[in-house]
Structures are given as structure tokens and as C-alpha cells.
Amino acid sequence: HLPFMLFAGPCAMESREHALEVASAIKEITTELGIGFVYKTSFDKANRTSLSSARGVGLDDALPVFAEIRETLGVPVLTDIHERAQCKPVAEVVDVLQIPAFLCRQTDLLLAAAETGRVVKIKKGQFLAPWDMKNVVKKVTDAGNPNVLITERGASFGYNTLVTDFRGVPTMARDTGAPIIFDATHSVQQPGGQGGTSGGQREMVPTLARAAVAVGVAGIFAETHPDPDNAPSDGPNMIPLHLLKQFLTELKEIDALTKKRQNLHFFAE
């Protein structure tokens, strides 16, 4: 068992300087702690609650920054794609293509991502059961790309609320063989909960992340920002960057216990 990996970064790319600064800061922390790190940021927020919300710098401006982060910092990069046509150009400069949760059933997008040969990280739709992900993953692996990661990010629970069912972690791992990543910051989102934008419960991130690591996830996804309250999107649920080290230190301890077990999830038959 490898120790857990971290996928982290600001929700949306704000500028080249901001991206490099945050990537560099996270790299320093994860290197010190001995945790693998993939930088995540979005070039476009394609499904904001409202039309007037900020969307990001766009594909053309983001690609050179992704390339620069990989080259200068030696950090692998993840971003999310929303349409088939984005897969190929994005795959040239990033290591992991992420399929957004709302789009996880869009066959053509999954196939286009699969064809790039890059790692495809699929967020489980809020409307799917854990056992539904088997068919989703199969769309990518049947297309010849075995490099799939699944992300758990909560299920719809009544209105404007998500709940994380941690039984999904061993279920999806068993059904698909894919590593399961827990998205600790979107799982505390309150979609649409603030009228024109989504709310969030930032204070609950450590609670759910601790649970996820104890349950045996392969990695943690967490959006982080030097100043979440002034971030263009997802501020209410992002982790303040200055707390990241303490957050990861606690998780790493639990992870070490978890990973030494042979048969973590189920009672021996």
C-alpha cells in the first residue's frame, strides 16, 4: 500500500502568478510530509449556479500555465473537461483529466477522455449509487484505458444537501478495482444553498476527511486557497492554505494505521 495522495489547488485558476504560488506552497508541504501531490485547478467553471458567476481564465490562457507548473515544479497537473473537443488539447499538458460529477454518464466525453491515454478521474454523480459506477468505469476501460480513478463527492440528500455514504468506498473499490479518491471539500457543499451561489461547510472538511482516510481511500482531493473568503468560486468550502499542513499531518497518521491492515473493509469470510 502506498500512502494516500493529495489532489489540491484553488477551485479556479485566477492568474499565472497565483497558480504558481499556490502550487509551490502545496508542493513544499507535501514534500515535507512525504505525500504525493497532484495540482488541481479549473480553467472554466462550466456549471455555475448563476450566469453572473465568474467562470475562470479559459482554456487558451490556462494551458501554458499548466505546462509551466509541470515543468518548473515537477508537479503533475489535473483539470476538468466538459466537452469532447477539450480532451485532446488539454491532455497535451495535463496528467489527469477529470470528468465532472454532472457529466459522469456522458458516454462521448468518457470515450474522448479515455482515448487520450491520460489518467481519467471520474467524479461519481450525486444522483448515482456506488454500484452504478461499475458501468461508468467500464466505458473507459473498455475503450482501452485502464487508468481510472473514482472520486466520491457525496450523494443528493433531500434538497440543497449532500451526504457521504462511506460504504461506497469499499463497494466501488471492490466493483471496479479503481483507486477511490475522496473529495473532502465538495462533499461539504450545499448546492444552490445560498440562492445565486452554492454554500458550504468548510468546518466539516476535517471530519469527513478523517473518516475517509480511516475507511481506506487511496487519496484526498481538497480545494485550498490562501484567502477562501475572497475566492471567485467555492470559497465557503475551500480549506485555508495556512491550515493545510496540520490537516494533512493528522490524515497521514490515520492513513498509516489504515494501510497496514490487509483486509480493511470487510470481515474475513
Next chain:
Amino acid sequence: HLPFMLFAGPCAMESREHALEVASAIKEITTELGIGFVYKTSFDKANRTSLSSARGVGLDDALPVFAEIRETLGVPVLTDIHERAQCKPVAEVVDVLQIPAFLCRQTDLLLAAAETGRVVKIKKGQFLAPWDMKNVVKKVTDAGNPNVLITERGASFGYNTLVTDFRGVPTMARDTGAPIIFDATHSVQQPGGQGGTSGGQREMVPTLARAAVAVGVAGIFAETHPDPDNAPSDGPNMIPLHLLKQFLTELKEIDALTKKRQNLHFFAE
């Protein structure tokens, strides 16, 4: 108040002959009953549960058939679109562009549909609250297209189950001013409930449709097929074509009662 409209047809286009035959049969029934009719069928099932499921005839083969149905039968046509690039060519031959429920938050798709000037029928995501649709509709109307229809098709309720909250009908009507259409056949879907495909409860369609009409919807959407059990998709929830007339007759009676009320949904203050 106009009497309720019907949006109906087979889930997926199977062939030109099949499409014309079913459109013609439904037109005969709705003409006799004095109900407005829009023919619905999909050229591509873009989000099937499994890769091995049939997807449909495709855009190129479907467009001439849509055109022929409009011309020879004088019936308006609706189909669903999945990517921005499809909006323009599809809009040339159909009257209503339908945004699938999973895609109802994809801003670019909404804007591309809006720009065609056609009626945009948005299916409410299974992961949204009724009051979340206000921002969704606003994306289209702010783009200069006031012709929006909202479709209620159930909300996620635990795993592999949808529930229809009929309070959403007056809520969305009040919040947006848009006519509310009830999708009587997808609301009884059991998503992913049969492993590789979705299940459904066809026998519950009349129950939910009666409720919807009594609550005051502007129209009913219902997939229908001469032989649902052998249909390429959505067989478990489609209405057998030979029962459609009886189904609509009952609904029309309720609708007549409903529409004569001034203040249907709320108690007068």
C-alpha cells in the same frame, strides 16, 4: 388557460417508418381529443447506463426524418441535444430543443440552445431543488430567449429511486413564469436499477400523471411505443401506444376541472 399539451413519442428514433407511424398514430388521438401535440424522439441516447446499450440512429439520419414529420404531418418536433455544436443544425428542423436533466447546469449548452431562438425545454436535474431552477431558466432568458419550458422528472431519493415532489410545480411556476411540463414516464424510472440498464414502473405512470394534471401542469411528457417490451431503451417505463387514448381521456377531464380555477395552487391570502 389552454388545455394541457402532450409531448410524446418513442424514447429513441428507430427508423423513418417507425417514427412516421408513431407520430401519425399519436396525432390522430390528440386531434380527436383536442390536445396539442409535440412529437418527441431522441437521435442519440448519450448517457446510457452501459456502453453496450443501443444509442440511436444519430444526428445525420434523424434530421431529415424530423423535417418530414413536421412537413407531412404538421406536427411540431422536439429532440434533446447534448453538446453546443448540435444546437444550430438541430434547431433548423425541430421546434423545441430539450436540455437533458444531467446537463441542466451546463451554461454553454443552455446559451447555445438559447441563441437558436427555438423553444428551450429544460429538464430539472434530479439533484436540484425546485427553487434552484430559477437560476437555470435565467441563463436562457438573460441570453434573450424568453421561450422556456421546465420539465419536472423526479428528484433523487436514496439509491436507484426517484420521487416526484409536486410542490415543485407551483414553486417553479411562481419563481420563473415558465410553463411546467410533467415527464410522466421518466419520473417512474429506477435509474441503474437493473444493473446494466435502468428499470421502471410503467404501471405507475397514470397515478403520477393524474396527480400532475390535478396540480395544474401545462403539459404532459410521456414516452410511448407500440411494443415497449421490445424497445431499444426505456421499455420498462414507456406507455403502450394502444393505451394512450384512454390515458389522455382521463387526464383531459381532470385538466378541465383544474384549469377553470383562478388561484389553483395557493390559498388566497
Next chain:
Amino acid sequence: HLPFMLFAGPCAMESREHALEVASAIKEITTELGIGFVYKTSFDKANRTSLSSARGVGLDDALPVFAEIRETLGVPVLTDIHERAQCKPVAEVVDVLQIPAFLCRQTDLLLAAAETGRVVKIKKGQFLAPWDMKNVVKKVTDAGNPNVLITERGASFGYNTLVTDFRGVPTMARDTGAPIIFDATHSVQQPGGQGGTSGGQREMVPTLARAAVAVGVAGIFAETHPDPDNAPSDGPNMIPLHLLKQFLTELKEIDALTKKRQNLHFFAE
């Protein structure tokens, strides 16, 4: 098919005068409309959100009032019971014993109610599926009392929210043979939604009641009060008494349509 019945009254008994006044007013309306009427009121609110909430006049003071309403007005009476020992004395003066939703799985309470020989009206727990009521009803009928009514009053949907799944009406009717009553006012409750008390959406009562009648319920349960905003409990969801006649008039029209059908709920096989 008989026309639908009404179970109505103020949530809690306030005084003899208040009880007689409201019972008399409802009787006048239902007599004029030709609708059967059972007076409902509680002598004790045994499961209020908070200890400081009002609980009612109590068993000893309520029983003579129940008896007086039956005798002077000729109106059958329903009240809810919470412990085995209450069943026998209450059954001496009321016609229908109601099992509260939270208590619908308490075997001893169901048996004690069954043994009185009175009609037993069981509210479906917010935590049960429609098909779970089969075993609940069987506890009463196996005890030799065939007179069971089931009440639908919503299912838990996330936090502090109930949703009514109208598929439950035909499902429970088919599974048990018992008449299904729709509780139109508790179905719009927002349990715990106001901190120390439960909230409600009074304005949604007509919407859900119309749906229920169109779906074919045998009766409607609705709490009503001359001045809901000053009632000791359930004010946010009770119907103002002066609107009751209009409310029932609309429902009776739908009911007349519904009841003339042979095979209402399901498509003929």
C-alpha cells in the same frame, strides 16, 4: 365507490367550547357538500419538538368533550393514542383510534388498539416505504380487527423535509386492501424546521390534496383552525377554517371524476 371522507379538526383540543364550535362549523360545510366527516383532535401532543411546547388538555378533560360531540352533533370522533393503557378508555368515547406515525411499529400499541374493536387508523411512519405497511396492517388484522385505515403523511427527504410519494397510495391499497387517507396538512410540515418547533407550508396544502384526490385516496385528513397563526400547535400547516369550504369544493369535483373509473391506478394488464 363512495365519495371521499374528511377527517378534520384543530390539531389540539383547546376547550370544550372551541371543540364544539369548530366541529359544528365543519359539520355544516360537509353536510352541505355531501362529504362524510369525522372530527379529529388530540388530547395530548406527546411528541412535541420541545418540552416547553403546549401539550393539550389531557385525557380526562377530553373524553367528556368527545362524547358530547358525538351525541349532540352526531359526528364520529377520532383521536390519537400513545400508550397501551389509553386505548380502552379512549375507545369508549371515540370511533377511530389513530396510531401516530412515530409509533406505527410499536406492536403492543397496535394490538391494544386492535382489541378495542374500534377502527384503527395507522399513520405511515416517515421512515417506512409504502410496501412496509403490509406488515404493520397485518399486526392489527391478525389480532381480529379488520377495520384499518392507512394514512399517508410524507416520507423523510433529507433533513427537516418531508416528501409525498403518491405511488404509495395505489401500492398500499393493493398490498393491504385498506382505504388510504391522505394527511394534507402534516405532509407539508417541516419537522424541526423552526428550531424549537416544526414549520410548515400551509400554502402547499391544496396542491398536495388535489394530487391525492386525483390519485384516488379514500379520504382527506386536514387540520383546520379558525385562527391558525394563534393555535397552540401546528399553526404553520393548518388550513384557516374560512377557506375549508372552497378547498373541499374543488376536491369533491376531482373526486367525482376519479371515482367513476374502474381501474384507476394501473394500466390494464
Next chain:
Amino acid sequence: HLPFMLFAGPCAMESREHALEVASAIKEITTELGIGFVYKTSFDKANRTSLSSARGVGLDDALPVFAEIRETLGVPVLTDIHERAQCKPVAEVVDVLQIPAFLCRQTDLLLAAAETGRVVKIKKGQFLAPWDMKNVVKKVTDAGNPNVLITERGASFGYNTLVTDFRGVPTMARDTGAPIIFDATHSVQQPGGQGGTSGGQREMVPTLARAAVAVGVAGIFAETHPDPDNAPSDGPNMIPLHLLKQFLTELKEIDALTKKRQNLHFFAE
């Protein structure tokens, strides 16, 4: 911080010998591991799915056995009570009175339990939000009994399914100050899921228990049995007794990490 406590035993008392044997076996394990232990068993299963299900030995036969376990083994005992009148006699021989989840809003039962002065352990109703427990606990503490434990055992999630929202643990701890116990075996119940009885996912118990301990619960509740598949109730979710030691060993390691933190649940402000 004290290490976590274990509340464990067979779901229902089967016989004096069986009770003593299991209590003794668990005591041996917990003593070796240095974990506090309270023996739990029910004298009556008062809310079984079906009338034909076994209910247990009854109050009169159980009380002497409870007394014997306390005296001969020196182990504190917990049992659940269902009606006011049971509180006093039961309190004479047990240390902890447990309020069943369905009954957690029954004011009189809470008060009768409070008045005994014993510890009152309240199971959170499947139909309540975490923040709703504040008023429930207050009913007991306002009656002069500060010794309250809260048990998390899952929330209704669609039909026949429970989900555990671990955000509830810090929320209820903050709101009430009461220790939070996680019921690891009822949380994997599938209520009503097998028709006449409830199903369960025994294999998921370790997953959810690990999460709970990582999140910081004060104790774990787990039903256990030497032969779950032949137990009179709750077999599908009880832990086989021979696996209990391994189960607790893993949890104790996580607990040690969790308890050394000052500010476990929330980010420092």
C-alpha cells in the same frame, strides 16, 4: 480524553446462560484491550417488522439476569425501554436506560427515564437531523438528569436504506455537550428490506465503525453474537463474536490517534 467505550451484546436476551456466556466473553476481550464495556441486550423487541417475529424473554425473566451480570461479572448493563411504566423497575437493575430511535420524541418516556436518575442513552431517530437532538436532550436535562448519551444510528435515505452522516457527530457534540456513541450495527440495517424482516450489511460494520472512531465518537455500540445467522433478531447485521477482538483492536489504534488532538472536528477559527 478517555479511550472509547464499547456497548455490546446480543440483540435480544435468549436465556440466562447465553447472556452470561456472551457477557463474559466480551468482558474478557475488553479487559485485555483496556476498553470500557457496558453489556447491552433487549428483553423485548417491541417494534419488530412482523407480528410473527420473536420478541424476547420479557421483562420479568430478564431483570434477574441483568442483576446477575452486574453482580457476578461487575459489568454495567444497558437495556431499552418502550413505555413509561418500564422505567422504574428496569432502572433498579440496569445502569443505562436506552430510548429507542422511533421513540426519541416521546416526551413522557424521556421524562420517566430521566426521573430514574440512571444514564439515559437516546438513539437519534432516523427521521431527525443532527441539530434536532438539542431539543430531545434538553427534555431529559431540564428534568434534572444531566447524564445523557446520544447514539447515532443512521438517517432515512430513500426506502429501506439508512445512511450515516458523520457531520452529525461533531454537530450533536457541540450542540448538547453529550457524548456521542456510534451504533455500528444498526447503521447497516436495511429496514424492512427482506419483506417480513429487516436486512443488513454486516460486512460494512468495520468500515463505518472506523470512520466513527476517526471522527471522534466517545463510544461504539455493536451487537454481537456467537452465531449471528441463527440469532432470533438482527442476525444480518450483528458481528460474529469471534471477530470482535480484531475489530476492537483496529478501532483502538485509530481512537488513540483521534483522542490526542485538541481540536478535532473543526478548523481553528
